[in-house]
Amino acid sequence: MRPMATEGKDPGPAAPTPPAGSARRALAGRLSWGLADQAASSMSNFVVGVYVARSLGVTAFGVFSLAWVTYGVVLNVSRGVATDPLVVRFSGVSDVSWRGAVARSSGTALGVGTGLGVVSVVAGLALGGRLGTAFACLGVVLPGLLLQDAWRFAFFAAGAGRKAFVNDLVWGAALVPAMVVAAQVGTVTAFVLAWGGSAAVAAGYGWFQSGIRPHPAGARAWVREHRDLGYRYLVENVSNSGASQLRAYGLGAIVGVGAVGVIRGAELLLGPFMAVLMGLSLVTVAEAARVLRRAPHRLGAFCLLLGGGQAAAALLWGGALLLVPDRLGELVLGGVWGAASELIVPVTLGVAGAGLGTGAAAGLRALGAARRSLRSQLFASACYVGGGLGGAAAGGTVGSAWGVAAATLVGSAVWWLQLRAALREHHRNSIPEVRTS
Numbered sequence: 001m002r003p004m005a006t007e008g009k010d011p012g013p014a015a016p017t018p019p020a021g022s023a024r025r026a027l028a029g030r031l032s033w034g035l036a037d038q039a040a041s042s043m044s045n046f047v048v049g050v051y052v053a054r055s056l057g058v059t060a061f062g063v064f065s066l067a068w069v070t071y072g073v074v075l076n077v078s079r080g081v082a083t084d085p086l087v088v089r090f091s092g093v094s095d096v097s098w099r100g101a102v103a104r105s106s107g108t109a110l111g112v113g114t115g116l117g118v119v120s121v122v123a124g125l126a127l128g129g130r131l132g133t134a135f136a137c138l139g140v141v142l143p144g145l146l147l148q149d150a151w152r153f154a155f156f157a158a159g160a161g162r163k164a165f166v167n168d169l170v171w172g173a174a175l176v177p178a179m180v181v182a183a184q185v186g187t188v189t190a191f192v193l194a195w196g197g198s199a200a201v202a203a204g205y206g207w208f209q210s211g212i213r214p215h216p217a218g219a220r221a222w223v224r225e226h227r228d229l230g231y232r233y234l235v236e237n238v239s240n241s242g243a244s245q246l247r248a249y250g251l252g253a254i255v256g257v258g259a260v261g262v263i264r265g266a267e268l269l270l271g272p273f274m275a276v277l278m279g280l281s282l283v284t285v286a287e288a289a290r291v292l293r294r295a296p297h298r299l300g301a302f303c304l305l306l307g308g309g310q311a312a313a314a315l316l317w318g319g320a321l322l323l324v325p326d327r328l329g330e331l332v333l334g335g336v337w338g339a340a341s342e343l344i345v346p347v348t349l350g351v352a353g354a355g356l357g358t359g360a361a362a363g364l365r366a367l368g369a370a371r372r373s374l375r376s377q378l379f380a381s382a383c384y385v386g387g388g389l390g391g392a393a394a395g396g397t398v399g400s401a402w403g404v405a406a407a408t409l410v411g412s413a414v415w416w417l418q419l420r421a422a423l424r425e426h427h428r429n430s431i432p433e434v435r436t437s
Helices: 020-056 058-089 095-127 129-157 159-187 188-210 217-223 227-254 256-267 271-278 286-292 298-319 328-365 370-430
Strands: none
Touching: 020 058, 020 159, 020 188, 020 256, 020 298, 020 328, 058 095, 058 188, 058 217, 058 227, 058 256, 058 286, 058 328, 058 370, 095 129, 095 217, 095 271, 095 286, 095 298, 129 159, 159 188, 159 370, 227 256, 227 370, 256 328, 256 370, 298 328, 328 370
C-alpha cells in the first residue's frame, strides 16, 4: 500500500533505500543542516527585532510588529498552496520529479507574493498614516520574501539543507548594511524596506543555487493537482497566523498599540524557538515523511522526540532569561525591556506548549491526514484568540500572555490526540485483508 502522505499522487520513483547505518548518518546530516539553518534564521529575526525595537521605541515598534504579523499570514498562505504540498509529496523523490515540482511551487509562491502584495499596497494607501505606509511598503517586498522562503522548502525537500543554510546566510549578510541605512532614516518604512529588500537578494541567490527558474504560469496547475492537500493546509496555515494577527489587532484595540510592541519584545527573548516553530516544517515534515516511508512504526516516537525536545529547550531558555539582569536586558531591548521582562514566564510556557504540539503536527502532515490536521489547527487557533483577547480584557497585557499560554497547552493536547488516532488508522489501512475461502 502506498503511504498516506501521497494520497493517490505519484511523485515519481524514489531513490533506493540505503543501508541502516547510512540512513542514520544521512538523517543526522540533514537534521544538522536543518538546525544550522534555523539558527541562522533565528539570529536574523532576533537581530532585526532587537535593532528595530531599540531604534524606534515601543509605539513605532508596535506598528512594525503589525506589519510583521501580517507578513506571517501571507507567508502561511504561500506555504499552504505552494510549498507544504511540495514537502509532503516530493521529499526524497527523483531529481527530475523534484525539479519540475520546484519550478511550479516556487512560481506559485511568487504569484501569491505579487497578488497579495498589490492588495497590501492598495490597502496601505487607503489607510494612510504611518501604519498605512508600512503596509504599502510590505506589499512591495512580499514577492521577494515569499520566494526566498520557497527556496528553503525546496532545498529541504531535496535533503540539501546546506543550500538552505547558505541562502539564509546571504540574507543575513544583506541585512547588515540595509539595517544600518534604515537606522539612519529612523522610520518604520525604512526598516520594512530594508528587511524585505535583503530577502529579495537572498531570493535571487536561491534561484542561482537551484538553477531552477520559477514558473508562475504553472501555478494554476500546481494548485489544481494538489488541491486535496493545499486547500486544507491553506485554511490551517491562515488560521494559525490569522489568530496571531487577530490577537495583535485586538490587543492593540483593547490595551493599545504599545502593548503589541511589549508582547513582540517578550517573544523576541524567546526568538530562537519562535523562529524554529515558524519554520519547523522546513525540516521536520520532510524527515517525518522519510520516516513514514522507511519505518512507519517509528513515526510516533520520532514526533514525540521532536516535540518533547523543543518544549524542554524552550523551558531551559526561559529559565535562563529569568536570570538576566535588568541592565543587560535594557542593553538588548532598550525601553521595551521593562514591560517585556514581566511576560517571560507565560510566554515561555506558551512557546513550550507550541513546541510540543509541532511534533504531532509534523506527523499529521507526513501522514497526509489533512482533515485531522485542519481540525486540530482550527481548534488551537480559536483557543489562541479566545485566550489572548479574553486575557487582555481581564488583565491587560499580562493577562493576554497568560491566556495564550493556557490556550497553547490545550491546543497541543488536541494535536497529540489527533496524531494518535491518525496513526491507528494508518496501521489498520496498512494491514492487508485476509481472505477466507
